[in-house]
Amino acid sequence: xxxxxxxxxxxxxxxxxxxxxxxxxxxxxxxxxxxxxxxxxxxxxxxxxxxxxxxxxxxxxxxxxxxxxxxxxxxxxxxxxxxxxxxxxxxxxxxxxxxxxxxxxxxxxxxxxxxxxxxxxxxxxxxxxxxxxxxxxxxxxxxxxxxxxxxxxxxxxxxxxxxxxxxxxxxxxxxxxxxxxxxxxxxxxxxxxxxxxxxxxxxxxxxxxxxxxxxxxxxxxxxxxxxxxxxxxxxxxxxxxxxxxxxxxxxxxxxxxxxxxxxxxxxxxxxxxxxxxxxxxxxxxxxxxxxxxxxxxxxxxxxxxxxxxxxxxxxxxxxxxxxxxxxxxxxxxxxxxxxxxxxxxxxxxxxxxxxxxxxxxxxxxxxxxxxxxxxxxxxxxxxxxxxxxxxxxxxxxxxxxxxxxxxxxxxxxxxxxxxxxxxxxxxxxxxxxxxxxxxxxxxxxxxxxxxxxxxxxxxxxxxxxxxxxxxxxxxxxxxxxxxxxxxxxxxxxxxxxxxxxxxxxxxxxxxxxxxxxxxxxxxxxxxxxxxxxxxxxxxxxxxxxxxxxxxxxxxxxxxxxxxxxxxxxxxxxxxxxxxxxxxxxxxxxxxxxxxxxxxxxxxxxxxxxxxxxxxxxxxxxxxxxxxxxxxxxxxxxxxxxxxxxxxxxxxxxxxxxxxxxxxxxxxxxxxxxxxxxxxxxxxxxxxxxxxxxxxxxxxxxxxxxxxxxxxxxxxxxxxxxxxxxxxxxxxxxxxxxxxxxxxxxxxxx
Ligand code: NOJ
Numbered sequence: 185x186x187x188x189x190x191x192x193x194x195x196x197x198x199x200x201x202x203x204x205x206x207x208x209x210x211x212x213x214x215x216x217x218x219x220x221x222x223x224x225x226x227x228x229x230x231x232x233x234x235x236x237x238x239x240x241x242x243x244x245x246x247x248x249x250x251x252x253x254x255x256x257x258x259x260x261x262x263x264x265x266x267x268x269x270x271x272x273x274x275x276x277x278x279x280x281x282x283x284x285x286x287x288x289x290x291x292x293x294x295x296x297x298x299x300x301x302x303x304x305x306x307x308x309x310x311x312x313x314x315x316x317x318x319x320x321x322x323x324x325x326x327x328x329x330x331x332x333x334x335x336x337x338x339x340x341x342x343x344x345x346x347x348x349x350x351x352x353x354x355x356x357x358x359x360x361x362x363x364x365x366x367x368x369x370x371x372x373x374x375x376x377x378x379x380x381x382x383x384x385x386x387x388x389x390x391x392x393x394x395x396x397x398x399x400x401x402x403x404x405x406x407x408x409x410x411x412x413x414x415x416x417x418x419x420x421x422x423x424x425x426x427x428x429x430x431x432x433x434x435x436x437x438x439x440x441x442x443x444x445x446x447x448x449x450x451x452x453x454x455x456x457x458x459x460x461x462x463x464x465x466x467x468x469x470x471x472x473x474x475x476x477x478x479x480x481x482x483x484x485x486x487x488x489x490x491x492x493x494x495x496x497x498x499x500x501x502x503x504x505x506x507x508x509x510x511x512x513x514x515x516x517x518x519x520x521x522x523x524x525x526x527x528x529x530x531x532x533x534x535x536x537x538x539x540x541x542x543x544x545x546x547x548x549x550x551x552x553x554x555x556x557x558x559x560x561x562x563x564x565x566x567x568x569x570x571x572x573x574x575x576x577x578x579x580x581x582x583x584x585x586x587x588x589x590x591x592x593x594x595x596x597x598x599x600x601x602x603x604x605x606x607x608x609x610x611x612x613x614x615x616x617x618x619x620x621x622x623x624x625x626x627x628x629x630x631x632x633x634x635x636x637x638x639x640x641x642x643x644x645x646x647x648x649x650x651x652x653x654x655x656x657x658x659x660x661x662x663x664x665x666x667x668x669x670x671x672x673x674x675x676x677x678x679x680x681x682x683x684x685x686x687x688x689x690x691x692x693x694x695x696x697x698x699x700x701x702x703x704x705x706x707x708x709x710x711x712x713x714x715x716x717x718x719x720x721x722x723x724x725x726x727x728x729x730x731x732x733x734x735x736x737x738x739x740x741x742x743x744x745x746x747x748x749x750x751x752x753x754x755x756x757x758x759x760x761x762x763x764x765x766x767x768x769x770x771x772x773x774x775x776x777x778x779x780x781x782x783x784x785x786x787x788x789x790x791x792x793x794x795x796x797x798x799x800x801x802x803x804x805x806x807x808x809x810x811x812x813x814x815x816x817x818x819x820x821x822x823x824x825x826x827x828x829x830x831x832x833x834x835x836x837x838x839x840x841x842x843x844x845x846x847x848x849x850x851x852x853x854x855x856x857x858x859x860x861x862x863x864x865x866x867x868x869x870x871x872x873x874x875x876x877x878x879x880x881x882x883x884x885x886x887x888x889x890x891x892x893x894x895x896x897x898x899x900x901x902x903x904x905x906x907x908x909x910x911x912x913x914x915x916x917x918x919x920x921x922x923x924x925x926x927x928x929x930x931x932x933x
Contacts (some may be wrong), residue, residue: 196393203504209537213530219285222522225529226511228261228287229494230466231502238266238274258283258509260338261532262468262500264292267614271331275550280545287418288545290536292468295337295375295386296355296611297321299328301563302620303745304574306371306611307686308743310357310768311815312573313878315370321570322374324563326386331557332614333549335539336387338435338468342422343392346779348769349402351692354724354744355611356397357779358768359812362873365425365764372429378431381540383547390426394435395419399439402566402778403693410441420456432535434467436498438476438820445480447473448489453497460905466499466531474504486510491519499528508818512883526911545662558856563747569897571608571745571752576765577816581737584718585820586759587676588631595674596624597667597710598681599643599703600722607684607722607749610689619747623680623720626750630758636674640667640710641702643684654684654692654699664702664709666747671710678757679707680720685744688724696774697728704731711735720753726771733809741765759818764852766815766921770808777804782812782922783869800933813856813873814921819847819883823855826926828916835909837893837930841918845881852880853920857891860915866902871917898932 217225219403232255235248243249253276254260272291280286303321312318322340329337341355344364357367368390377385389396394413399406410419423434431589434457437446446452446471458461474493475486483489493501501507514520540547557563577585587594600606600623607620624637641664642657671677681703686692698704708731711717718738721727722745732739739762742753755761772780791798791806800806822844829838843855857875861868874897877889893916899909911932919925 188589199875208288209534213533216285216533217526217529218289218530222515222525223343224258224285225525226507227254227257227259228529228532229500229511229525230260230508231262231264231500232260233264233503234266238271248536252278253277255289256282256506258285260288260705262290262292264502266291267293267332267334269331269333269549269551269554270445272778273513273546274546276549284887288536288541290387290541291334291548292336292338292389292541293329293334294339294611294613295325295329295334297339297609298612298746298840299332299614300558300568300616301328301560301567302608302612303567305354305611305743305746306356306766307354307358307724308574308745309570310363310367311576311741311743311765312426312570313363313547313766313876314570314573315366317570317573318367319370319374322371323377324566326375326377327384327839328382328546328558328563329384331550331554333554334386334432335541335548336369336389337375337590338389338391339375339568340368340388340390340633341392341487342368342426343397344418345397346781347397347399347402348697348726348772348778349624349693349695349775350397350752351404351688351694351725351914352397352690353726353769354609354688355424359770360768360783360873361421363768363876364422368422368426370425376430376432380538381543383550387432387539388426389433389435389468389534390423390431391435392446392456393434393467394437394446395441396439396446402689405522408441409889409927410442412905413901416905422478424461427457427461431465432538433465435465435470436467436473437471438470440480440482445473445477445482446500448482448496450475454886458497464531466528466532466535467497468500469493469498469502469504471503473496474501474506489513490514493918494520494524494528499531505596522730533654558728565748568748568751572755572761573605574743574745574765575752575756575763576741577763578739578741578810579733579737580816584676584716584738585740585757587633587757589630589758592633592675593673593863594627594633594635595670595677596627596635596637596680597640597671597677598642598706599639600682601637601680602639606685607744608746609685609724609744610692615747621748621750623678623750623753626752626754627678627757629751635672636666638670639663640706643701643703654686660700661702664706667706668709668713672713674714675716677710677714678720679710680722681707682722682727683724683779685724692901695775697726697731697772697778699727707732713856718757725838726769728772728774728809730773730809741767759928762849762851763815763820764854765877766813766854767810768812770812774804776801777808780808785867786870812914813854815854817851817853819845819849820850821851821853821881821920822846823926826916826918826928828928831932832931835895835898835932837919839893839916840890841884841889841926843881843889844886845883848883850880850882852878854878854921855889856919858917858922858925859893861900861910862913862915864900864910864912865908866900868900871922873922
């Protein structure tokens, strides 16, 4: 009892301290704002990308000279793409030592999945369903980035997407808003830690606000035209979760939403974000997205675009170069109220105060710290941990996996088997090329089997370092016969196939979801001589591989796992880690099914039916190849005793289930709980994830798992954006994926 009182008092004290700190910060911002000229305020709203060697001589003329002068005169609030303790210090000095008020700049960078130590692509990490490991991965990224002078990352991307054609699905948490919310929070906490002013934490940025993941036909930057129900219930929740977790900034997006570009969208940025959600951080535009409103046919010219963007609440101009040029005129002509400029600047200064930049503008610029922390062994350990947890076992017929550790002849075949670059993924600006542990290297750590290696076919033509266009190899089959030869002699063939690291990511949409280039041909040629194949997939998005699913006995989804990729894969193949990942996105049978997702609506013509007039395809089942939440283990799990309590007066429902490890080895299972609201004033999906637990069980061990459903899980947003909880019948489904579940129900009064 006493302990409880002390905890409560301590919590109250902390709240009081933080309120007092907030008041003090607001007073400091007021004082600074009062000293600033209109030009200086506008300067804070301007962000440039790194443009010259900061440690070298000053540029003599032209464009870079102008930017250099802008920094010195306080006309730049932030830089992106400058990194390194020494480089950032030099840039910061230019602003702090020369400008009238010496306001420090904030330095942003795309720290998306690791900095130097590269962790799995975010979609892969989402497959771990392990919030602690995901938070730790962001923590590692923050420690390394902050040691390299940075204090702001443009992550997490919290865009929900149902379309595997979109190249940026690799950067998000997949298709589900509930999982997306949990992961958004974990990532924000990982980057920002407990104390944003510490020198090893960085400001996070929830992006891209909003609906960027709903680009029509999966084509990047394309129009998003979605209904309010989807906007409120699917797109916005992870952004709200990030805001509630205290994310310091937001980034808007390139797309238009229902006819209004996000960058000029008053409804999104003013009404919802800064209005309803009372968000206090600032919004940075996406790269050039203010100018792009001209191409959207929404703004007449740069002047007009600036007016629209500021009035809609876009606080900082990333690389449109329009605010510095036009805002003064727009304020003087009354097109923008100075109060709106003050509001934007207040938000930007607040972030700088919170980061502690006014106490010490160079606090992130310690070269010794940088040297010690980059590629630190603890970071490698975290990267390996999350890499193993991200792997999803899709198929394992006849117990082909795990592999015996000795006495076997193993043929390792495929263009990605030796690749040290693709596993680093696309969004790894800072990591060093060709530094991932390849699958071959990972397998060599188990020397008691005989290993032979052949690429079979090249995946792409030419150099692999950040090519803007990956040119696929479509006709060089010269290595194929060697691959077939070694496959013939092997006990087991491991084929490492998939996408090149730069086939997913920004601007890299695909209209085909099969194995690119000649890989399918290679797979079938090898299969003809040896059917004992383990297919290891490396890819940045769900693929459609029905042939492989029909023929290949073992399939392992290994995404792009970062620096430790090969070790993680080998440890899973040899059973030193029992795979526990579950798909965060549905894998289709065919690209024609896309967008395909588990939480679809029932329609007025659900099926399956023995006639033609129901919602289906005539040439393909409605079901996916692998459903959301799916993933196998080297052991097996059994779900029994589903027990659902009656709702309490405050509408809380308890769901219990017994989970048993029925196999022979220890393993982890992600138990998932879904609900269906049978009848509602706005139609609800056939199922929605509302809880999950990742549980470790020894062979033969059972545990009772308890899930709690409250109004937070049982309601939804209606088309006025109001959260409602309605009475009626609910179904409850619990299982190891979104399809195979134990089902029950309850009624909410
Ligand atoms: C454009 C991308 O859409 C965004 O996510 C990224 O942060 C910026 N470029 C800055 O690199």
